[in-house]
Amino acid sequence: MITDIRTPQPTPGRGRAGRPSLEGAHGERLLAGWSRTGAPTELPEHLDRHGPVPSFTAHDGEHPLIEEIARAGLAGRGGAGFPTAKKLRAVAGAKRTDRVVVANGMESEPASAKDKTLLRLAPQLVLDGIVLAADAVGARQAHLCVAPDTGLDQRLRELVAERRALGIDPIEITVRTPPHHYVSSESSALVNWLGGGEAKPTTTPPRTAERGVGGLPTLVDNVETLAHVALIARYGADWFRERGTAESPGTTLVTLTGAVAEPGVYEIEYGTSVHDILELAHPVGDAQAVLVGGYFGTWLPAAEAAALEYSAAGLASAGASSGAGVLAVLPPHACVLAETARILEYLGAQSSRQCGPCLFGLPATAGDFAQVAFGQPDREGTERLERRVELLLGRGACKHPDGAARLAASALRTFAPHVRRHLKWGPCPAAVDARPLLPTPAETIKDGDWR
Amino acid sequence: MKRTARRLVIDRIACTGHGLCAELFPEQLALDDWGYPIQSPGPIAGGDTRHAQRAVAACPALAMRLEAARG
Numbered sequence: 001m002i003t004d005i006r007t008p009q010p011t012p013g014r015g016r017a018g019r020p021s022l023e024g025a026h027g028e029r030l031l032a033g034w035s036r037t038g039a040p041t042e043l044p045e046h047l048d049r050h051g052p053v054p055s056f057t058a059h060d061g062e063h064p065l066i067e068e069i070a071r072a073g074l075a076g077r078g079g080a081g082f083p084t085a086k087k088l089r090a091v092a093g094a095k096r097t098d099r100v101v102v103a104n105g106m107e108s109e110p111a112s113a114k115d116k117t118l119l120r121l122a123p124q125l126v127l128d129g130i131v132l133a134a135d136a137v138g139a140r141q142a143h144l145c146v147a148p149d150t151g152l153d154q155r156l157r158e159l160v161a162e163r164r165a166l167g168i169d170p171i172e173i174t175v176r177t178p179p180h181h182y183v184s185s186e187s188s189a190l191v192n193w194l195g196g197g198e199a200k201p202t203t204t205p206p207r208t209a210e211r212g213v214g215g216l217p218t219l220v221d222n223v224e225t226l227a228h229v230a231l232i233a234r235y236g237a238d239w240f241r242e243r244g245t246a247e248s249p250g251t252t253l254v255t256l257t258g259a260v261a262e263p264g265v266y267e268i269e270y271g272t273s274v275h276d277i278l279e280l281a282h283p284v285g286d287a288q289a290v291l292v293g294g295y296f297g298t299w300l301p302a303a304e305a306a307a308l309e310y311s312a313a314g315l316a317s318a319g320a321s322s323g324a325g326v327l328a329v330l331p332p333h334a335c336v337l338a339e340t341a342r343i344l345e346y347l348g349a350q351s352s353r354q355c356g357p358c359l360f361g362l363p364a365t366a367g368d369f370a371q372v373a374f375g376q377p378d379r380e381g382t383e384r385l386e387r388r389v390e391l392l393l394g395r396g397a398c399k400h401p402d403g404a405a406r407l408a409a410s411a412l413r414t415f416a417p418h419v420r421r422h423l424k425w426g427p428c429p430a431a432v433d434a435r436p437l438l439p440t441p442a443e444t445i446k447d448g449d450w451r
Numbered sequence: 452m453k454r455t456a457r458r459l460v461i462d463r464i465a466c467t468g469h470g471l472c473a474e475l476f477p478e479q480l481a482l483d484d485w486g487y488p489i490q491s492p493g494p495i496a497g498g499d500t501r502h503a504q505r506a507v508a509a510c511p512a513l514a515m516r517l518e519a520a521r522g
């Protein structure tokens with residue numbers, strides 16, 4: 001797991017009017033403080049740069065912040081890229097007036113480090129975003145969920161207490177540590193756990209916006225999304241749109257990993273080419289392929305990936321999406337099938353085992369895939385694999401099997417000639433002897449591990 | 452008067468893979484290798500409604516229901 005970040009060299013400096021400048025040396029917004037000072041941003045510096053949390057006066061009709069976020073075109077950074085204003089509206093318009101905000105900082109994606117990094121380097125923006133979102137939807141309860149094994153919870157509790165002592169936050173933010181498995185961070189799973197149940201996804205409908213924590217309308221947003229909310233609330237939609245593209249406005253955090261000299265978390269502007277993004281981390285050698293998005297993502301040949309514009313539309317043109325913001329570079333001596341097989345085995349073991357097609361279908365698909373990657377040639381098994389990948393789509397209560405299917409299908413499609421090679425000659429040398437590139441933590445989840 | 456189209460919705464957590472539904476509503480349901488239903492997409496064709504209703508009623512896990520089709 002990547003825990004450290006190496007954004008481009010910090011350059012200390014102040015912007016116009018003697019205020020700390022709003023952007024870092026490379027246009028960073030969320031990580032401007034880090035970019036300028038090379039240190040996590042403490043509360044005084046945060047207040048110095050951004051001023052207090054803006055308050056919104058009484059309004060008729062829509063909350064002005066929701067309007068501003070809609071104009072800004074902010075899309076969720078938790079994986080699905082859903083318009084944030086729509087989610088805010090759904091909760092703000094719910095029948096019950098007692099509402100809840102959940103900030104999702106779990107970052108269960110093993111190859112991703114952006115949320116942990118954000119919470120470490122710019123936690124005040126996330127805390128601002130939580131109280132602002134709570135104001136916008138009318139919530140009096142807010143939970144910030146982080147994984148228990150990161151050590152972040154202790155620090156965040158101290159920061160929350162510091163803000164409380166200064167009277168910054170009108171509502172109480174509770175820092176929570178739900179069980180940490182791949183699917184325990186899915187929104188309905190978090191909501192179920194916060195309500196006293198297991199951290200397993202639940203059947204939708206009802207959506208969490210209607211019935212979430214303790215049956216109350218609940219907004220679940222990724223922590224990076226909320227940090228952008230903190231900036232939009234202060235500087236507005238037009239400022240937000242000064243970076244990025246018309247359809248994917250703003251900046252975003254990405255985790256660059258794999259065959260790069262400087263793996264880590266970088267803040268980039270949407271619309272930058274994947275080539276230019278990868279250059280930030282100094283790829284080593286000739287890349288063979290890039291995994292775009294994370295373990296629910298898409299494998300693309302390196303050249304095709306490099307030419308893409310990093311934006312919703314740009315990535316969609318190659319059938320990919322930014323997902324959890326991971327770009328993983330596969331070096332020349334590596335086997336995409338072996339990498340994929342290990343990830344599928346990991347995802348299979350991470351199922352919450354509630355839905356038959358996921359409980360049985362996912363491990364079986366992973367097994368068939370492993371046979372192609374590591375086993376003896378078997379055309380029948382490969383045909384069965386293709387059928388089983390199809391059968392993972394739309395057949396679970398959550399999108400876990402769909403994400404795995406997407407990854408598997410992209411490997412089979414993009415590297416069809418390599419699949420044929422395995423089928424003809426058996427596993428390629430890299431499948432047998434290359435060091436695993438992407439992390440697939442081995443873990444057996446026991447029944448009691450979901451509490 | 453035109454009846455509104457309906458679709459079959461399966462609660463995947465509730466479903467225990469009895470497979471009964473595929474026998475009663477073969478027009479839209481088949482079973483996978485483990486006995487869980489595979490649903491063909493789209494709303495229920497007018498003439499199949501009775502079969503769909505039968506499957507919903509017979510599911511021992513109460514895992515299926517009919518909904519107004521979207522769009």
Ligand SMILES: Cc1cc2nc3c(=O)[nH]c(=O)nc-3n(C[C@H](O)[C@H](O)[C@H](O)COP(=O)(O)O)c2cc1C
Nearest residue numbers: 076077078104107108183185186187221222225399
């Ligand atoms: C299996 C699974 C795991 C997920 N894990 C995370 C996660 O670790 N962090 C996260 O922010 N969203 C995760 N999501 C997405 C959340 O369900 C939810 O959509 C997101 O937190 C909403 O935030 P956003 O609208 O700000 O993107 C996951 C989804 C699925 C299906």
Ligand code: SF4
Nearest residue numbers: 352354355358396398
């Ligand atoms: S699809 Fe899989 S991970 Fe999602 S709820 Fe069902 S069993 Fe759990």
Ligand code: SF4
Nearest residue numbers: 466467469470472510
């Ligand atoms: S009859 Fe009900 S429980 Fe059985 S397979 Fe069909 S939906 Fe699932």
